[in-house]
Amino acid sequence: MNKRLFLLLLPFAFAWSLTAQRTMSLSDAIEYAMTNHPEVRIAKLNVKDAEWRIKENKATALPHLSLGVNYQYFIQQPALPAEALGFGGDPGQKIRFALRNNLAGKIEYDQLLFNNSYIVGLKAAKLYREYVDLQLTAVREKVRNAVTDAYLPALLISETVKVLDLNIKNQEKLLSDSKATYKAGFAEQLDVDRLDYLLSNLKTQRDNLVRQQETVVNYLKFTLDIPVKEEVTLSDDLDALLQKYVNVNPDEELNYNNRPDYVTILKARELNQVQVDLYTKDWLPTVSFFASYNPSFQGNDKLFWIPSAIAGISINMPLYDGGLSRASQERAIIAAMQVDEQKNMLIKGLDLEIQNARTNYKNTKLRVEDGERNVALAQRIYDTTQIKFNSGVGSSFEVTQALAGLFQAQGELVNSRFELLKAVVAINKALGKA
Secondary structure, X not given: OOHHHHHHHHHHHHHHHHHOEEEEOHHHXXXXXXXXXXXHHHHHHHHHHHHHHHHHHHHHHOOEEEEEEEEEEOOOOOEEEHHHHOOOOOOOOXXXXXXXXXXXXXXXXXXXXXXXXXXXXXXXXXXXXXXXXXXXXXXXXXXXXXXXXXXXXXXXXXHHHHHHHHHHHHHHHHHHHHXXXXXXXXXXXXXXXXXXXXXXXXXXXXXHHHXXXXXXXXXXXHHHOXXXXXXXXXXXXXXXXXXXXXXXXXXXXXXXXXOHHHHHHHHHHHHHHHHHHHHHOOXXXXXXXXXXXXXXXXXXXXXXXXXEEEEEEEEEOOOOOOOHHHHHHHHHHHHHHHHHHHHHHHHXXXXXXXXXXXXXXHHHHHHHHHHHHHHHHHHHHHHHXXXXXXXXXXXXXXXHXXXXXXXXXXXXXXXXXXXXXXXXXXHHHHOOOO
């Protein structure tokens, strides 16, 4: 490649490499999803559609003006013999009922003055606008929870890899010291082999976790609607997130109005009631005003100017529709009763969710406390066995056992912190604070 061309393309290549890599905290991931997730975009489009629905309903009662032009040419004019109509005249004379040329214009004005369906429909459209707003909030909560559920497992693997890296580093130093001791004649080959085997096992576990992490991060990309080929690096850690949520109060009283799904179902109930009201007052008339001006030219060989104008009010009142309105009203009442049952089920579900979240939080918090004590104890055991081994009074078997116990305790602590973080998130979600 030409050197000058390479220098010109270098900034673009660097910019592309930056855009192809993302470093995301949990809050970054949630913020990205709030803008780019397909479900959020669809919910925003529903809000816009609801706004236009209100305008559409309002336009029904606004003045409607139309313009038209019509031209007719009778190739054969309708006619009857004069004697058939009782008129005198020459035999064979015909009376024509239409002129050969008809040119007519039309200007019409219509406006709805009163209609119960229009009034109720406008109210329903405004309620629907509020309903889709609440749906957007519910979708955002759903997406936020989905992103959190996808982010935390990837974070757990990252934390476990960090623990493994620390243990691998310690084990490599211990193995190096053991090899030196063996060369000096103060250790057996079996001791070196045991330590070497444990190091190899730790590296194998790390490789497996790294492969699992790639799969989990790919799922996070899918949740965020990020191309799989794009590199994403997690910048959060469990301790930082736990500090962020440390002030959670598990015993806080649940306020149902903080839950978007509950408020949404209340708004759905209002919409159902509007539907009931519509069919309750189906007897109200429809009143509209109309006016038209019709300029026209008519004639055979010569056209004559024949204008006309008309204005009036139209009133229509339904008397009997065969029971259609009654059936529609009963169906609307049944739909409202179904929403009431759904609301009762939702309340029970929310109560159960917060109760389970509280119990799980208290249990996982105790597990974290136990895990911290176990790690401290396992660390002391490992340090003691390492000192004994380096002093020649302990065996490599004791060291490997102690290191395995330390790694297990560390892994259990990481898992406990992960479960505690999930429990905290679950409480915030149940309280409507996620």
